[in-house]
Amino acid sequence: MEFNVVKRLGDFQLAAKGRVEEGVTCVVGPNGSGKTTLMKILAGLLKPDSGRVEYVGVSSRVYVGDFYTPPEATGLDVVLAGRTRFGRRPVGREDVEKAAEYAELLEAADLLKRRISTLSGGQRQRLVIAAALASEADLLLLDEPLSNLHGDWRGRVMEVLRGLSRGRLVVVSTHHGDVLSCCHYVLQMENGVVTWLGPSADYQPRLAEAECGGSR
Numbered sequence: 001m002e003f004n005v006v007k008r009l010g011d012f013q014l015a016a017k018g019r020v021e022e023g024v025t026c027v028v029g030p031n032g033s034g035k036t037t038l039m040k041i042l043a044g045l046l047k048p049d050s051g052r053v054e055y056v057g058v059s060s061r062v063y064v065g066d067f068y069t070p071p072e073a074t075g076l077d078v079v080l081a082g083r084t085r086f087g088r089r090p091v092g093r094e095d096v097e098k099a100a101e102y103a104e105l106l107e108a109a110d111l112l113k114r115r116i117s118t119l120s121g122g123q124r125q126r127l128v129i130a131a132a133l134a135s136e137a138d139l140l141l142l143d144e145p146l147s148n149l150h151g152d153w154r155g156r157v158m159e160v161l162r163g164l165s166r167g168r169l170v171v172v173s174t175h176h177g178d179v180l181s182c183c184h185y186v187l188q189m190e191n192g193v194v195t196w197l198g199p200s201a202d203y204q205p206r207l208a209e210a211e212c213g214g215s216r
């Protein structure tokens with residue numbers, strides 16, 4: 001999939017060009033650098049002012065970021081929402097089986113009957129990832145899917161994503177540098193521009209590291 005797009009949002013301008021290959025691409029960059037904006041354009045949720053995205057070999061796409069779930073919803077409702085592409089069609093019997101299968105992959109099968117309001121942030125996050133996977137879309141755009149997860153879980157989620165990425169484009173935005181070696185490719189955004197794109201093995205983080213200061 002190739003993209004060459006320009007989008008203005010208030011004072012911010014995205015002018016991004018690149019190519020996303022089969023496999024897992026991690027999108028990195030500072031807050032406000034345009035990661036979500038780019039992913040929403042790739043998902044077709046945001047229309048660029050100019051330029052285009054060429055979806056070669058991509059027939060279905062799903063973007064999953066924060067999505068609202070009523071507190072009374074169950075874990076199963078969350079996974080089924082992804083399966084039916086957020087209510088675009090009714091739930092069938094096979095959908096429930098598929099939802100259980102993907103929840104199992106994320107070790108979340110025991111969460112399906114629980115109410116969302118009783119779950120921890122990380123447990124909810126695993127269900128949201130299962131929802132994205134259950135869509136079985138060719139292009140999966142996961143915006144900050146690792147945000148509530150502990151290091152071990154981040155690695156496990158990346159392993160699952162890699163395992164399902166054959167014949168698919170999986171794009172994951174993240175602030176966690178520890179998972180970059182789990183991606184096939186890294187796409188770095190800075191100030192609305194793609195400043196690096198290539199195999200993760202060749203990526204040398206160029207972003208400034210956090211300064212914690214020396215005072216106690």
Ligand SMILES: Nc1ncnc2c1ncn2[C@@H]1O[C@H](COP(=O)(O)OP(=O)(O)OP(=O)(O)O)[C@@H](O)[C@H]1O
Binds near residue numbers: 029030
């Ligand atoms: N609807 C909007 N109107 C005006 N500006 C917007 C709008 N949406 C986003 N922006 C601005 O666009 C810039 C890029 O936002 P975006 O959410 O793409 O960044 P990001 O890299 O995903 O950031 P983060 O890491 O904090 O999630 C930001 O400066 C943001 O304030």
